[in-house]
Amino acid sequence: MTTNRMFCYQCEQTANGKGCTKAGVCGKDANVAALQDLLIYALRGLSEVAVEGRRLGIVDDGVNAFTIRALFTTGTNVNFDAGRFPELINRCVELRERLKEKVKAAGGKAEYGDGPATYQPAKGIDGLIEQGTKVGLLSDTSLNPDVRSLQHITLFGIKGVAAYADHARTLGHEDDNVYAFIHEGLAAMQDKGLGLNDWIGLAMKCGEINIRVMELLDAGNTTTYGHSVPTKVPLGAKKGKAILVSGHDLKDLEELLKQTEGKGIYVYTHGEMLPAHGYPGLKKYKHFYGHYGTAWQNQTKEFPAFPGPILMTTNCIQRPRESYRNSIFTTGPVGWPGVTHIEGYDFGPVIQKALEMPGFDRDVEGKSVMVGFARNAVLGVAPTIIEAVKAGKVRRFFLVAGCDGAKPGRNYYSEFVEKVPKDCIVLTLACGKFRFFDKELGDIGGIPRLLDVGQCNDAYSAVKIAMALADAFKVGVNDLPLSMVLSWYEQKAVAILLSLLYLGVRDIRLGPSMPAFISPAVLDYLAKKFNIMPITTPDQDLKAILG
Structure with missing residues (x-):
């Protein structure tokens, strides 16, 4: 195999905050990066045909299942094995051609011109790698930088949606609207006529669809295994x-x-x-x-x-x-x-x-932590929480959540939680909590001050908790005594952030750095419309929030 220059900036730790160009900080090499880029390119072609198929009422379940699993393999820290990608790329083209025949037989579009819908894989992995170097994230030099930024926000959000959809499908829960949007979003990358407003709309739609897919996953988890209990x-x-x-x-x-x-x-x-x-x-x-x-x-x-x-x-x-x-x-x-x-x-x-293997040769004593504060558990004691807020015992809620990573700056989150006043409650989810998950924060009137809502996959629980509290207090979500301090690392976090923006949530603090794929103009738009802002220091941010 030959090693080629790469460009990837889909995760928070991308090199120098700009992009990995020789090897990924995550550990993937340039060959895997090229093969992943080529798989995405092939999926864009499959999606073009799938969109045309849906127009004619033709929906292929095999195409749907393949699309989300293939997208999942291109996420950060998922599949680093170059040998697995040729099969995926060739399978993608086989599915595309099979679907084309069905579409053509139904009187649909037969010709697609040059591009991903007519792409043919090279024979052998070296040839595929070479093809992949020509279809990466920066391959279209004619794109307006802000359009490219919004395209990539949407693409990375779609990868997050696909991961959640794959989890949900495993448990028997799916919705064709999810597959339809994924294909729509990927196919749109071929449409040169789409401008900034079109891509803003697609990014927001990605957030909307992600709420649906998280709802499906929540249903899959809770109907299969029951509602989490503390x-x-x-x-x-x-x-x-x-x-x-x-x-x-x-x-x-x-x-x-x-x-x-x-x-x-x-x-x-x-x-x-x-x-x-x-x-x-x-x-x-x-x-x-x-x-x-x-x-x-x-x-x-x-x-x-x-x-x-x-x-x-x-x-x-x-x-x-x-x-x-x-x-x-x-x-x-x-x-x-x-x-x-x-x-x-x-x-x-x-x-x-x-x-x-030997196993543990003795019992090892250690701390313990509490889990199981998903929506059912928290909303089950909602009257107690509401009364505590009204009585002034609980001043504010902080959702300190998201992905963890290796940067020293991520110590911000543990320091932030330690400094949250004792009359405030911290909700958390995803792996960012491991900065502080075993801290003894005590309780307020029997309500633990640290509530673990679950995995990043359980973000739907946090959304439902916020919406239920807003309903109980008869205010909008942005008027709740709730502040969101989020950490991001990979594409599931992008999908969740888009969901929050779709819901109109404002004043989100995001860190440890802003995504490299958000252009200055797009960041300015997000700051003006949603007041999304970078984290600063725990003391500064707490003072700004609490006054």
Whole structure:
């Protein structure tokens, strides 16, 4: 394989805050970057045909499922295995041509001209990489920079939507409106006639659709596993064999719990899997014990000490160290070259590895944390919360949420939470909470001051809580005693931010840096319309919020 220049700026830690041009800060090399760019290009062509198909009432479920899974593989920290992409690219073109025949037979468009809808893959991975270098994010030099910025905001938001849609589909929940928008948004990238207002509209529509897809995922999680309940999760360990599960996918976790039952193996969560302990349908397994480690970016420090295999279920994988390379497994959209990949739900190899490895040789005492404060749990005590606000016992709510990362500036979030006054409540979700998830913040009249709403996948819960409180106080969301202080890292966060903007939420503080793909003019527009602003210091921001 040949190494070629790349350009990627879809994550917060992109090189120098501008873009990765030799290798990704995330760990992907230029070859993987080119193959991912080529897959996106091929998906744009498939989407053109899918849009034409829908116009004629032709909807292909295989195309829908493939689109979201393929998009998911191009997200940050998901699939680094170059060998997996040629199959995806060729499959994309096969699906496109098959759908074209159906469309043509129904009297639809038959000719598409030069571009992604007629693209033909090169033979061999080197040829594909070469093709990929010509269709990257900056390949169209004729684009207005602000149009490009809005295109990329929409593209990265669509990647986030696709990830959530993939999770929801796994649990049997889907809506063709979601697939229709994804295809519409990708196909629109070929339309040279679209201007700034058109792309602002598509970005806002992405936010609207993301609310729907998060609602589907919430329904999938709660109908399958029950509503989360407040649950104490130990951070220590039990003597015995052990498996660590990271990522987000609850179905993978459930299947592993079923297959390990009665085998003397304890299953632990890592990273975004922590909230899984709050679901009745999962916590019923007696060998589902506790949580190990913190956020995704610390795995290379924490995984070497874990005495069992590690299963990565979705995004968040980093380059595995040699010390645990033979005991880490991937499944679903995740991939790393040389790491064993599990297709489907047969976790026999993971279980066998757990039985071979030593496990914990003794019980390890540790702290515990509380999870399970999703919308059902919080709204169940809404009258108590409302009364506490009216009585002046609770001055303000802070949603301190989002993705974590390795930048030193992210210490802002832990310092911010520590400095939040004792008459305020902090709601949190996603892996950003690992900066402060084990802090003892106490309670206000029995209401914990730190409420863990769940994964980034559970952002719908936070939205529903805010809307329910606004309804109870008979005010708009922006008039609530609620401030949002968010951290972002990758494309799911982009989708969530677009959802908040679609809902008209103002005064969001965002950090640790503003996205490199937002041009100065687009940032100025967002600042004027939504008063979105960068974080400064905890003291400064708290003073500005609380007066």
